[in-house]
Amino acid sequence: MNDQFWVPVKLSIEIASTAVIFALLFGVLAAFWMTKSSFRGKTVIETVLLLPLVLPPTVVGFLLIMIFGSQSPVGKWIEDLFQQSIMFTWWAALIAAIIVAFPLMYQSVKTGFRSVDPDIEAAARIDGANNWQVFLFITIPLSIKSIISGTILAFARALGEFGATFMFAGNIPGKTQTIPIAVYIALDSGNTSLAWMFVITMVLISFVMLLITTIIK
Structure with a gap:
């Protein structure tokens, strides 16, 4: 029971934490690019970035299989490089978590960047700061609450991912069986007490995450 639960x-937690690191990196870069740039097709690109937020998880899983599966160019290249398919591995679960967590991170960080007064950034440039210094010492600190909120929400979303992970990474105990999948398997096998343990754990973690997000606002 202990191993089945822990x-x-x-x-x-391992997958969600790693996914948040990637989502934070790409989310900050994408949000900065989209808020500071103006170009044709910007709305379309932003819609694509937010698409995983509204797509059914099974659709996301299907698309990941089509992109990284053995029959796709990307999948074949990965197989040639690592001598194995990325599907049904820890990395597949990580990719699924990153994909579903990214939109929440991006949207939150973008909101933070847009709230920064451009006059403050302009004043820093007049004082001799370059664009990188303005971003690092002005934009980021003034957006830190939004970045933290995005990180927490992205972590909670990655932790709760089920559909895409189940389709793309499968149910392999110790490798790809995350809490949401474990709940499904436990309930399907009639182990209600174990399912309750997972559910209570998820509810507690999610409650704490949302509470922190509410407090920092």
Whole structure:
């Protein structure tokens, strides 16, 4: 029972934490690019970035299989490079988590960047700061609450991902069986007590995450 419970919990936290690092990096870069740039097709690109937020998880899983599956150019290249398919691996679960977590991170960070007064950034440039220094020492600190909120929400979303992970990474205990999948398997096998343990754990983690987000606002 202990391994049945703790292994999926540990794996879920590990995947969600790693996914948030990638989502934070790409989310900050994408948000900065989209808020500071103006170009044709910007609305279309932004819509694509936010698409995983509204797509059914099974659709996201299907698209990941089409992109990274053995029959796709990307999938074949990965197989040639690593001598194995990325599907049904820890990395597949990580990719699924990043994809679903990214839009929340991006949207929150973009809101933070847009709230920064352009006059403050302009004043820093007049005082001799370059664009990188303005971004690092002005934009980021003034947006930190939004960045933290985005990080928390993205972590919670990655932790709760089920559909795309189940389709793309499968249900492999100790490798891809995250808490949401473990809940489904436990309930399907009639182990209601184990399912309750997972559910209570998820509710507590999600409650704490949302509470922190509310407090920092």
